[in-house]
Amino acid sequence: MKRIVTVQDISCVGKCSLTVALPVISACGVETAVIPTAVLSVHTAFPSFTFRDLTDEITPVAENWKAQNVGFDAIYTGYLGSKRQIDLMERFFDDFKTKDTLVFVDPVMADNGRMYTGFSPDFADSMARLCAKADIIVPNLSEACFMLHRAYPEHYDEAEIRTILRELTELGAKTAVLTGVSFSPDRIGVMAYDAEKREYFSYFTEKVPQSFHGTGDVFSSTCVGALMRGLPLSGALKTAADFTLAAIKETVKNPVHNWYGVDFETALPQLLRELEANES
Numbered sequence: 001m002k003r004i005v006t007v008q009d010i011s012c013v014g015k016c017s018l019t020v021a022l023p024v025i026s027a028c029g030v031e032t033a034v035i036p037t038a039v040l041s042v043h044t045a046f047p048s049f050t051f052r053d054l055t056d057e058i059t060p061v062a063e064n065w066k067a068q069n070v071g072f073d074a075i076y077t078g079y080l081g082s083k084r085q086i087d088l089m090e091r092f093f094d095d096f097k098t099k100d101t102l103v104f105v106d107p108v109m110a111d112n113g114r115m116y117t118g119f120s121p122d123f124a125d126s127m128a129r130l131c132a133k134a135d136i137i138v139p140n141l142s143e144a145c146f147m148l149h150r151a152y153p154e155h156y157d158e159a160e161i162r163t164i165l166r167e168l169t170e171l172g173a174k175t176a177v178l179t180g181v182s183f184s185p186d187r188i189g190v191m192a193y194d195a196e197k198r199e200y201f202s203y204f205t206e207k208v209p210q211s212f213h214g215t216g217d218v219f220s221s222t223c224v225g226a227l228m229r230g231l232p233l234s235g236a237l238k239t240a241a242d243f244t245l246a247a248i249k250e251t252v253k254n255p256v257h258n259w260y261g262v263d264f265e266t267a268l269p270q271l272l273r274e275l276e277a278n279e280s
């Protein structure tokens with residue numbers, strides 16, 4: 001069985017980061033090891049939250065793993081709470097990356113053109129350095145623009161997205177994926193660029209006219225889980241986009257859904273069906 005280590009916070013209530021990554025990657029049939037970077041009572045979109053920083057645990061955990069020859073098929077980083085955690089992740093990549101390890105970085109820090117609570121725009125420069133060391137990065141348009149020092153475009157066309165994707169790979173990552181790309185009011189999806197093969201990929205689904213927290217984490221967890229399950233990048237991106245849409249639809253369908261995350265749980269059977277269908 002493949003083993004992923006995912007490094008991100010645990011928001012105890014909030015349906016994001018580790019409380020999404022663990023069930024989704026496990027559902028992909030892939031072992032999920034974790035390094036929790038912080039414990040929050042709730043995610044930072046709530047009016048208030050507690051935050052226990054766990055930076056000091058990262059090095060001892062990594063040293064212990066090294067001493068016992070623990071290794072990983074993929075390293076997936078999500079929400080990192082500080083520049084110091086980014087520095088530690090750079091070292092972690094150096095220590096745990098073999099020629100077969102997939103390094104997958106979701107530079108979680110912004111949405112809708114704004115940094116999340118607690119981050120300043122210069123955090124994006126540190127995140128860009130981490131992205132340089134990745135095989136695959138999966139920013140949304142806001143995160144991409146902060147890392148590239150571009151103004152966040154309210155309107156854009158395919159040529160501009162292709163330019164952004166190329167610029168993202170010029171940061172150093174082999175493949176860049178942009179999530180939440182939408183050229184029309186009723187369609188949304190992903191576009192990707194593989195700099196080694198010089199190939200673009202895009203996949204669009206219907207757009208539900210409501211947005212929800214945690215969908216980026218659902219997308220990334222599914223994508224890295226599907227890749228480890230053996231799907232090609234195109235199949236993994238399609239599976240991740242379809243499952244994220246399914247989770248949003250489940251949420252909208254549920255008249256008593258909470259506001260802070262999506263009902264991905266009731267969509268898990270669809271994920272399993274899609275993984276199986278795309279495997280053969």
Ligand code: PXL
Binds near residue numbers: 011016017040045
């Ligand atoms: O879903 C991204 C995310 C992860 N972790 C924490 C967050 C957010 C988004 O706001 O606050 C703590």
